[in-house]
Amino acid sequence: MPDAIPLMRTGLMESIILEARDMGIFTPPYEKEAGLPPLPWGEQPPGIAMPLAMGMDFLEIVARKEGLPLFGYQVVNQNSLPLIRSFHLQCRACANVGELIRQFITQAQEQTSIADYRLIQTREAATLAHCGHSPRKHCLQTDLYTVAILIQLLQRVLGSQWMPGQIHLRSEKIKAIERASVFRGVDIRFNQPYRAIVFSRELLQAGIPSFQDHPAPGTDKRPELPREGISRQLEALLPAYLATGMLNSKMLEKISGMSFRTLQRRLQQEGHQYSEILLKVRLQQARELLHRTDHNLASIAGKLGYSNTPNFIRAFRHWTGISPGEYRRLYKAGTKASNTTTPLSS
Structure with a gap:
């Protein structure tokens, strides 16, 4: 295993x-x-x-x-x-x-x-x-x-x-x-x-020349890839696959390299469930897309793997207490939308 x-x-x-x-x-x-x-x-x-x-x-x-x-x-x-x-x-x-x-x-x-x-x-x-x-x-x-x-x-x-x-x-x-x-x-x-x-x-x-085509130290920083913890690693992996709309047990087995039953058991040992992790990743990605893009809600729903926009809107309202459109308006108005929302439990 x-x-x-x-x-x-x-x-x-x-x-x-x-x-x-x-x-x-x-x-x-x-x-x-x-x-x-x-x-x-x-x-x-x-x-x-x-x-x-x-x-x-x-x-x-x-x-x-x-x-x-x-x-x-x-x-x-x-x-x-x-x-x-x-x-x-x-x-x-x-x-x-x-x-x-x-x-x-x-x-x-x-x-x-x-x-x-x-x-x-x-x-x-x-x-x-x-x-x-x-x-x-x-x-x-x-x-x-x-x-x-x-x-x-x-x-x-x-x-x-x-x-x-x-x-x-x-x-x-x-x-x-x-x-x-x-x-x-x-x-x-x-x-x-x-x-x-x-x-x-x-x-x-041996000495080296000066490289002008590299960024200065401190730039291009990214979160470290998790080296352990199946739940953390799934959180890192799922964003790349959300848009497929096919995050079923077969796909998860291919992504994780283990059987779905084993994956579920490993997650339970860490105190998590797959459905919870998927919801968390979707919320994080939804917030990111609403913050940094002007994509319409139908496009965002597709990127998150939803088959239709109403399902996405209902899920987002359930997560946060407000619609994605309201969330975007609050963010653009300079309001800390995260302070008005209900965080997803972990």
Whole structure:
């Protein structure tokens, strides 16, 4: 039984999908097969959460069906690291490669709930490794995606031709990877305990240029992805799936990676019920949409998974004591609408 639901930011998935489309790949069938949330990629906030396993499945599905054994590497290599929106590295204050890597490690923890990047040093070598638990075993494309991110991080400083001395992959030996021209001269090691790149320790002291395309420290902050607590993780996941209107037991099993009965039992152990969490998430999203958008009520009802507007209005009035229209008017008038409402019990 899983102890948690591994999460990832949709911003990471968005960068993969948009790059795949730039490569000429028609992604919607693969998105559906992997179970990705039906989000407007390129338009939605990058901080929403989704199941990490589905992102990993998408990489494997595209690679297999498009005949692209290096897809996980190519989908990163198509663009430079700064253009991956979810990896805004705050590196203006970094004096050398070692500091840049440590900043990367800090920032990367915000992108998935199982991120565990480590810089391991010996007398001569430095290893930048991802040691986190994976919800899937032997996922070659996730291996390639991870090492591509690490390689591009250092190529930003050391030049686009730089490559590590070694690449460690968790997957089994694949001849197509060994023979790939992009890895010529690199010692690739399969069946390793973690994904990693290995390079000379001396590089940690190499100076880095000033990056003007990164935001200043303190910007682009998002709530931390919950690493434990099924109820908290469901709260983070459900916003991406509300608009489907299909949050039934089958969908929840796919999202959570456990049977619906097990999910219910885990929630009960934490003192929660699924229906309560769904209502809470809907209220939070309704308030957010009423605050920051001018969408009409029919559009908001659809985004929350309601089949019709009257059902949404009745539910909102039940939650808050006022209609969504009144709530929006109070907010726009500068009144603290939350002070006039009845909070949803938790």
